[in-house]
Amino acid sequence: MKIAFFSSQPYDITFFNKCNKDFGFDLDYFDMALDEQSVNLVTSEFDVICVFVNDKVDAGVIEVLSERGVKYIALRCAGFNNVDLEVAHKKGIRVCRVPAYSPEAVAEHTLAMLFTLNRKIHKAYNRVREQNYSLNGLLGTNIYKKTVGVIGTGNIGAVFCRMMKALGTEVLAYDLYPNEQLKAEGIRYVDLDTIFSQSDIISLHCPLTPETLHLINDDSIVKMKSGVMLINTSRGKLIDTNAVIQGLREKKIGALGIDVYEQEEKVFFRDLSETILEDERLQLLTSFPNVLVTAHQAFFTDEALTQIAFVTLDNLKQLDATNEIIGRNAEL
Structure with missing residues (x-):
């Protein structure tokens, strides 16, 4: 063959x-x-x-x-x-x-992005390299006892739910087909509006379908808590990039971590370090201090x-x- x-x-x-x-x-x-x-x-x-x-x-x-x-x-x-x-x-x-x-690989990368954004590890790393040892602007919060919303509880989402449960958070989940084992382990399934309105952290682990295209949009962002952390390690088009940029500007979204991106096929898996990035939205996203972008490496x-x-x-x-x-x- x-x-x-x-x-x-x-x-x-x-x-x-x-x-x-x-x-x-x-x-x-x-x-x-x-x-x-x-x-x-x-x-x-x-x-x-x-x-x-x-x-x-x-x-x-x-x-x-x-x-x-x-x-x-x-x-x-x-x-x-x-x-x-x-x-x-x-x-x-x-x-x-x-x-x-390896659902663990993607779930672990999601967790790494969560901790990096929360404790501003990416900013601290750059500061120390420049011999700036000030802590100003690096304040984080405890993840313990926060509410984490997980959208999609397939293989990866289920692993991530268990990780967050082990950290002492309240885990809310949404899936068209709830996992009965997760229910038995204390994961509470709710509707999307509840995920949006009650979660301090929202992580996307659902497939891209016509129904989930731009699941995160102007309407869903309005329903979220101010300062919510949003992480996407699933598919880029789950997020309406323009809506998220506006949410960041209005400080509705407190932190964004994306390992996938709407137009990633034009950028990811390539070395563009010697070129001018033509994607203005991605360029803008990477300019925000509270945004972490990795180039589809969660599986890696x-x-x-x-x-x-x-x-x-x-x-x-x-x-x-x-x-x-x-x-x-x-x-x-």
């Missing part, structure tokens, strides 16, 4: 090549994202394309893949909002993903990358051998 990887980074090549020793697939790597132009790199010799979060797998791209005889689209991530599943199914192309690679641990490579290749092995994937919710 021959696989074309798009949006390939050096670490993808390292981990997939290492894992592939046990599978023996033929792997080709392209560093560009998949879109209507780069899809022409897919020739009839490829059985599979393997894509990541910012690759564009829409109807037009799938039409070309179908013409070239591609049998499988393998997502090396959990989210699949960038794939037109309906068209893929119509064309007979099977789609699989990695539903749970050794354990997660190892699991992503194994599950991706194992999904394809099972599909090719048995026409189904057994034991995990991986096929779409």
Whole structure:
């Protein structure tokens, strides 16, 4: 089986090549994202394309893949909002993903962002490097006994709920499908309005769907506590960037941590240090002292990358051998 990887980074090549020793697939790597132009790199010799979060797998791209005889689209991530599943199914192309690679990795990064913003570690780090040892402007609060709202309690959200519960916070959760085990552990499920109005900290862990697009917007921000901390390590388009910028200006949002961004496909996973950033909204966000931006690195641990490579290749092995994937919710 021959696989074309798009949006390939050096670490993808390292981990997939290492894992592939046990599978023996033929792997080709392209560093560009998949879109209507780069899809022409897919020739009839490829059985599979393997894509990541910012690759564009829409109807037009799938039409070309179908013409070239591609049998499988393998997502090396959990989210699949960038794939037109309906068209893929119509064309007979099977789609699989990695539903749970390391929920701890993303939850831990969320926690790191929370602590960094609250205790202003990023500002303190820069000050000390400049031999400024003043504490003025670095005042934080205790996380203990705060109210934390978690939107989305799938694999990652559930881990984050338990982390926050262990820190002595009151955890409120929202999900269309409540986790009964979390309920038994003292996590209280409420509606979104309650999350918005009662939470000191709100963390997003839900998928991007038509219903969750711009879940955080002008209307939802108005309902929030003044000074709320908002963290998003899920999908960038859950947040209306313009609304959040206004919320920061009005001090309604006291701190913002984002590992994902609405227009990240034009910026993230690239070294732009020698260029002028054209995205004015991202440039503005990074100018706020109470905003922390990381470039979609929440998943980026050794354990997660190892699991992503194994599950991706194992999904394809099972599909090719048995026409189904057994034991995990991986096929779409």
